[in-house]
Amino acid sequence: MTERTTVDITDAALADAARPLLDKLVSDRVASALTAQTATLWGEEAESEASIRLAWTTLHKSSRPLIGEIEALRTELRSEGVDRIVLAGMGGSSLAPEVITGTEGVPLTVLDTTDAGQVADALAGDLERTALVVSSKSGTTVETDSHRRIFAEAFAKAGIDAARRMIVVTDPGSPLAELAESEGYRKVFLADPHVGGRYSALTAFGLVPAGLAGADVARLLDQAAGVAETLSSDSPDNPALRLAAALAAAHDAGAEKVVLADTGSGIAGFGDWAEQLIAESTGKQGTGLLPVVVESPTAPGFADAGPDATAVAVGPSVAGSAVSTTGSLGALFLLWEYAVAVAGRLLGINPFDQPDVEAAKKAARALLDNPHALSGTEEPTAVIGPVEVYGPVGDAGTGTLTDVLREFVDGVAEGGYLAVQAYLDRLDDASATVLRSELARRSGRQTTFGWGPRFLHSTGQYHKGGHRNGSFLQITGAVEEDIAVPGRPYTLSTLQLAQALGDGQVLADTGRPVLRLHLTDRAAGLADVVRAVQELTR
Template sequence: MATDVSVEIADTALAAEARPLVERLTADAVAGKLAAQDATLWGPDAEPEASIRLSWTTLAESSRPLLAEIDALRAELHADGLDRVVLAGMGGSSLAPEVITGTAGVPLTVLDTTDPGQVADALAGDLDRTVLVVSSKSGTTVETDSHRRIFEKAFEQNGIDPVTRIIVVTDPGSPMETAAREAGYRKVFTADPNVGGRYSALTAFGLVPAGLAGADIAGLLDDAATAFKALSADSDHNPAVQLGAAIGAAHSQGAEKLVFADTGSGIAGFGDWVEQLIAESTGKNGTGVLPVVVENADAPGYADAGADATTVAIGPRIDTAQISTTGPLGGQMLLWEFATAIAGRLLGINPFDQPDVEAAKKAARALLDGPAGGPAATPAAVDGSVEVHPSGDWASAGVGTVAEALRAFLATAPKGGYLAIQAYLDRLDDASAAVLRTELARRTGLQTTFGWGPRFLHSTGQYHKGGHQNGVFLQITGDSEADLEVPDRPYALAGLQRAQALGDGQVLADHGRPVLRLHLTDRAAGLVELVKAVQTLGGQA
C-alpha cells in the first residue's frame, strides 16, 4: 500500500536557516507552479529549456497507458521463452531501471560500460533467452550504439534474427526511432520528449526495462501519485519545499556537498540514481551541490563530515544524519526531483541543462578519430603493475612510486575540496576497486566520491567541469585481457574506454584541475598494489 514521503531536518541550525526559505518558497507558490509546469521559475535565461523539460511532474498519471503495453509485451516474450533482459543505456536510461529492479529483487543485466570484459560477460549469458533493450533519447550515444552493434552480431552468429530480440526506447522523431522502425525491431517505445534524462525514471526509459524484467511498475506509479499530492502543495509542510530549502540553506553556509547513506530504506542503490539527478542538475556556472554516496553511516565522510558537507539518511533517521527522507521508491524519486528543481531556483541556476557534458565526449571522439585511437602515453614512472601518468605541473619534481605520486597529487587538494576517484574498469569483476573510496577518504579527510567510467560521465561528469572548481581527480585505467570489436566501427571497446578516460582527463586538466591517472598493466595485481600504496599514506596524505 502506498505511503507518504517525509523529510526531517534534525540539525536545528540548518532547520533555522531553512525556515525563511521555506516561507518564501511557499509565499511564492513555487511548488504549485512547478507541479503546473511553470517554466518561469528559474528566470528568463532558463525559460526556453525549462519549457520543454517539465513533463516529469505529472508522469505518475501520464505514464499509465504504458503499463498495459509493457505487460502485453512481457507476456509475449515469455511465451517465446525470452525471460532474460539486457539493458543497453547510459545515465538516466540505466540508473533508474537498475534501482527499480534492484529494489524489486528482479534480475536485469545493465550495460552502461565500455569495458570489454563486462560486455563479454553479458554476451556469455544465454542468448536463446535474451532480449536487448536499447535505451537512448537520441540513439547517438556511443556506448549504447556500440552495445547494439555487438549484440546484433552475436545474435546473428548464434542463428538468431536480431530484429526479433531488440526493443528500443527513444524520443519520438529521434534518429534511433527512424532507424529502429526501418530495421523492423520487435518493439519501439517512444518516451515523453519533454523530460530530460535524469528526470526520466517514470517515463518509458525507466518503466520499459524494469517492467519487462518483472518489477511492479504500476505500484511505482501509485507511490509517486500519492507523493504528488503532498509535493505539489503550497504549504510549509511540503516535504520537497523543506528539502529544497535545506539544500539551499546548507549551500549558502558553505556546505556544498550532500553525503548520502542508506539507513534501511529498503531501496537498492538509490544513491547512484540521486547522485546523477543532483550533480547534473546543479553543477554549473561554478556552483552546485556535490552528492557523495558512501557505503554506510559509519563510513568516512559521513560519520566525520565537516562543515563543507550535510549528511543525509535515506531511510530511518539516525543521530549523525542532519536530514533524513523516508518513503517508497516512487515517492522518493519524485520528492528528490521536486527538491532538486527547487534547490536550483535557490542556487540561481537552470536545473535542466548540462552545458559541460559534451566537452568530454568531443575530446574522446577526437582521440578515437586520430591514429590508433590517439598517441601512446609515456608514464612518468612504473611501479610494479602500475603506470603513473600525472597531468599538470603538480608533479614536475618527478615521482618514482605510486605512493609518492599519490602524496604529491593529494597535496594539491584545497581545503574544503573533494577527491573524485574514477575507475575505468569492470564494475563487476573489478568491484574491489571501490574500497579505494573508503581508504582515501579516511586518510585524506576529503569528501571522496567514487564513479565507474564512463558511467559517471553521464552523471557527476557535469559537476566536475561546471560545479565548484575544488576537485582533484584520480583516474584508474587498466589493460584488458581480451577486446571486443565494435562492428562497422573503426575501434574496439578497449580503445573507446581509453579514449573516454584520456578525453575526460584532458578536459579536467584544461579546467586547471589536478589529474592523476594510474594505469594497471595487470588489473588484479595492480589493484592490490594500489590499495597497499594508499595504506602507506597514514592518517593524512
C-alpha cells in the same frame, strides 16, 4: 498501508537557516507553479529549456498507458522462452531501472560500460533467452550504439533474428527511432520528449526495462501518485520544499557537498540514481551541489561530514545525519525531482541543462578520429611495478606508489574533494570501490567514486561545471580480450581509453589536477594501488 513520505531536518542550525527559504517558497507558490509546469520559475535565461522539460511532474498519470504495453510484451517474450533482459543505456536510461529492479529483487543485466570484459560477461549469458533493450533519449549515445551493434552481431552468429530481440526506448524522431523502424525491431517505445534524462525514472526509460524484467511498475506509479498532491502543495509541510530549502541553506553556508547514505530504506542503490539528478541539475556556472554516495552511515565522510558537507539519510534519521528522507521508491523519485528542481531556483541556476557534458564527448571523439593519439605515444612519468603513472608527480615519481599518491592527495584544496574514476570492469574489478572509503579516511576530504564512463553521464557535469575544487584520480587498465564494434573503426578498449583521456584532458585544461594510474596487470596493479592508499597517513 501507504508508507509515509517525509523530510526531517534534524540539525537545528540547518533547520533555522532553511526556514526563511522555505517560507519564501511557500509565499511564492513555487510548488503549485512547478506542478503547473511554469517555465519562468528559473528566470528568463532558463525559460526556453524549462518550457520543454517539465512533463515529469505528472508522469504518475501520463505513464499509465505504458503498463499494459509492457505487460503484453513481457507475456509475448516469455511465451517464446525469452526471459533474460539486458539493458543497454547510460545515465538516466540505466540508473532508474537498476534501482527499481534491485529494490524488487528481479534480474536485469545493465550495460552502462565500455569495458570489454564486462560486455563479454553479458554476451556470455544465454542468448536464446535474451532480449536487448536499447535505451537512448538522443538516439546517438555512443556506448549504447556500440552495445546494440555488438549484440546484433552476436544474435546473428547464434542464428537468432536480431530484430526480434531488439526493443528500443527513445524520443520521437531520434536516429534510433528511425533505425528501429527501418530494421524492423520488435518494439519501439517513444518516451515523452518533454522530460530530461535525469528526470525520466517514471517514463518509458525507467518503466520499460524494469517492467520487462518483472518489476511491478504499476505499483511504482501508484507510489508516486500517492505523494503527488503533497508535493504540489504550497505548504511548509511539503517535504520537497523542506529538502530544497535545507540543501540551499547548507550550500549558502559553505556546505556544497551532499553526502548520501542508506539507513534502512529498503531501496537498493538509490544514491546512485540521486547522484545524477543532483550533479547534472545543479553543477554548473561554478556552483552546485556535489553528491557523495557512501557505503553506509558509518562510512568516512558521513557522520564526520564537516562544514563543507550535509549528511543526508535515505531512510530513518541516524547519528550524524542532518536531514533524512523516507518513503517508498516511487514517492522518493518524485520527491527528489521536485526538491532538486526547486533547489536550482534557490541556487540561481537552470536545473535542466548540462552545458559541460558535451566537452568530454567532443574530446573523446577527437581522440577516436586520431588513432595515433591513443597508440601509446604518451610516455608515463613513472612506472612502478604493474602501475604506469601519468601526470605531474614531481619528486614523488622517483619513489613509491604511496609517495605518488601522497603528493597528489596533499594537493587537494582545503574544502575540496577527491574523485576516483575507475575505467574498469564493474563486476570483476569491484574491489576498486574500497578506494573511496580508504582515501576519504586518510585524506580527510570528501571522496567520490565513479565507474567510467558511467559517471560521465552523472557527476561529469559537476566535475567541469561545479565548484572548482576537485582533484581527479583516474584508473585505467590493460584489456586482455578486446571486442570490435561492428561497423566502427574502433574496439571497446579504444573507446574506453578515449573516454578516459578525453575527460582527463578537459579537466586538466580547466585547471583541475588529474592523476592517471594505468594498470598493466589489472589484478596485481589494483592490489598495489589499494595497498599504497592504505599506507597513507593523515
